[in-house]
Amino acid sequence: MTLHFEDLAVDDEWTSGEYEVTEAEIREFAKQYDPQWFHTDPDRAADESPYGGLIASGWHTAAMSMRLLVDCLLGDAATIAARGVDELRWRRPVQPGDRLSVRAAVEDREVDDENRGTVRLRIETTNENDEVVFSMIGIVLFARRQE
């Protein structure tokens, strides 16, 4: 059943599967979109980074989180558009070998008109130690179910 605005109640929650972070993917993403040495150069990162090695681009973490969200929530939903995101925060480094998972919860919902409504989703991405590495509030426009 495709998820519509009516199907989303405040405090509804979803938990995703896992996404395993690899060094190869960290470097590939960063080479294209965020070519800073702490994302692309493992030797320099081993020597100079306070984290002792490569960390993922924050935008890569956002993108991996989106993939987990699509697989557990948005993949069969009547979304019209994503308006944006508030309070996006990178809370801890994401490193090769991390296994990420996403929790999403409805924080607020509001009818816009007879056809659609806006939902604020609180999203947290955790690693395999259940430490929050990334969080944000997504603002998503859903279609209302037509009777």
Add this chain to the structure above:
Amino acid sequence: MTLHFEDLAVDDEWTSGEYEVTEAEIREFAKQYDPQWFHTDPDRAADESPYGGLIASGWHTAAMSMRLLVDCLLGDAATIAARGVDELRWRRPVQPGDRLSVRAAVEDREVDDENRGTVRLRIETTNENDEVVFSMIGIVLFARRQE
């Protein structure tokens, strides 16, 4: 000269080069990170999307904007970390053939301690018609120059 906190004054501005958006890259990014049909399936998008064809994942637009920012501003900067982003908004669809460019301006800056300071950067991504497609406020921690 590597950009430090002291080099960033309120209202300083940067303008990036251009990034040309291709259908192949829209589909490749979305296949990995945002597999929704309006990003991945050109035939269905031509038939069913209000935009008449594929649009880029919002996270792809963010990633392309980051690449432009690295090339014009962050590539030679003493950044310690990006704390996060406020008020991220996807304002218009990004489509194949669009040529994106980024403007960044210092909105606010604050000393944290003797070693570092936080800078709020207002970032706007425009297309070749100078329409804003994406905007956000980036919160970035820079090293202070040591005398």
